[in-house]
Amino acid sequence: MTTNIAFIGFGGVGQALAEILAEKKESLLESYGFDSKIVAVADVMKGSVYDPEGLHVNDLLEAVRDTGSVEAYEGSSNLIKGLSSIDTITNSNADVIVEVTFTDVNTGEPAITHCRTAFEHHKSVVTTNKGPVALAYRELAELAANNDVFFGFEGTVMSGTPALRMPIETLAGNKITEIRGILNGTTNYILSEMEKGQSYEGALSKAQELGYAEADPTSDVEGYDARYKAAILSNYIMGVEISHTDVYCEGITHITKNQVQSALKENKKWKLLARIKQENGTVVASVQPECIDATDPLASVTGATNAILYECDLSGPILLTGAGAGLKETGFSLLIDLIHYQKQKKLTKI
Known part of the structure; x- marks a missing residue:
């Protein structure tokens, strides 16, 4: 079964993960049974796009690199532009939210709100943001467990090195x-x-x-x-x-x-x-x-x-x-979480 993914934040790390998912699509399916489709991207600076049937990753990356805006992407007639991050979380058909926004570590926002909203709507989250785990780990972990969803944050300590x-x-x-x-x-x-x-x-x-x-x-x-x-x-x-x-x-x-x-x-x-x-x-x-x-x-x-x-x-x-840093390395940390999401999905049928 295909996992639909929505990116909240689409800077260097988010784009690195999108590249990895495109490059390794066949090997991830063969090795882990993980088949994914990026359906939405919402970024406070780059705009937002949503297509329930999926976005063409290479065209999306080309659009954002050429223009600085994901809204320059031209997809199918199903394409919706201009959704907020919260609307993207709540109203898209995403199964997993990749939360990679620029977040204030003193407050953990907006990442904490994004995680909380996703869990309340029965959606899993993988993130590299330190704020949610440093400031609200117990609350968010319990909320994820109560809603039978996955909470992954491998990249918060040593990027792609699996310190957690x-x-x-x-x-x-x-x-x-x-x-x-x-x-x-x-x-x-x-x-x-x-x-x-x-x-x-x-x-x-x-x-x-x-x-x-x-x-x-x-x-x-x-x-x-x-x-x-x-x-x-x-x-x-x-x-x-x-x-x-x-x-x-x-x-x-x-x-x-x-x-x-x-x-x-x-x-x-x-x-x-x-x-x-x-x-x-x-x-x-x-x-x-x-x-x-x-x-x-x-x-x-x-x-x-x-x-x-x-x-x-x-x-x-x-x-x-x-x-402990690097775009590809941090993108890889998110991939680690997505693979473990897939393993948990098989065991618990998330």
Whole structure:
């Protein structure tokens, strides 16, 4: 049975997923029985289109890249333009909502409202937005379960590197007592450049030139991005609900080249680390710079790479490394969720 998909938000990540679905359509059907059709796109800047019979992906991508608007797409006589995101969720024939809007992480909006609306209308959601999982995970997970729909958010912590799916499935049976991680590639890149002799300002400028850092890098360098991810790891992996405001947070802006170079001489390295530790049913979480021994598994992670270390009672420490950003990588994280949606659909007949 074909899964109808609606995109809420159609920036780089959404377009990357659309490309992946088109490129891998046959292999996804053959390997997983997953057959999909994109029926709608709604984007606050690019407009909206809806065709219950499906949109031609390549023509849609060409239209948005040529004009900046999905409404330049010309489809069949069934095509409807101008629907709002909420109307697209509630009135389209989509089975799954791909929620990839630009969202305010302080409020989680508009993503939280989009997720809530989808679940209330018996539609599944896959998202890369941190806000819904960091700020409203329990409410949304319960709402999804009560309406027998799927809620996927693999890409919220380490993009296409399965930092959430792996510990839940592959490490099942272990008790994870602590999670330590380099969860922000921008700050890790900056600190790696400072090890090479760059000043903080010079390393940040280079990160911006390469696209690792935004023009306003505050969320990265002050640790806010990693703080939201720490809350997600506690909420989902540890099963203990905390708010991002419960996570102690300190950034790297005060770290100097001299500190980094002095640490190297002592066989140590500076890293911005997230720590989530569980003790007696409670969690203590923090994000802050730490000077760690060069023998620490996380010390060897350089550049814009992310890494996460799970302390397990049975298997011992398990280290996972990979890209924490990138359009294709993040698009892949959504594909991971869609494949698991298909598996759950077979088991529960969503």
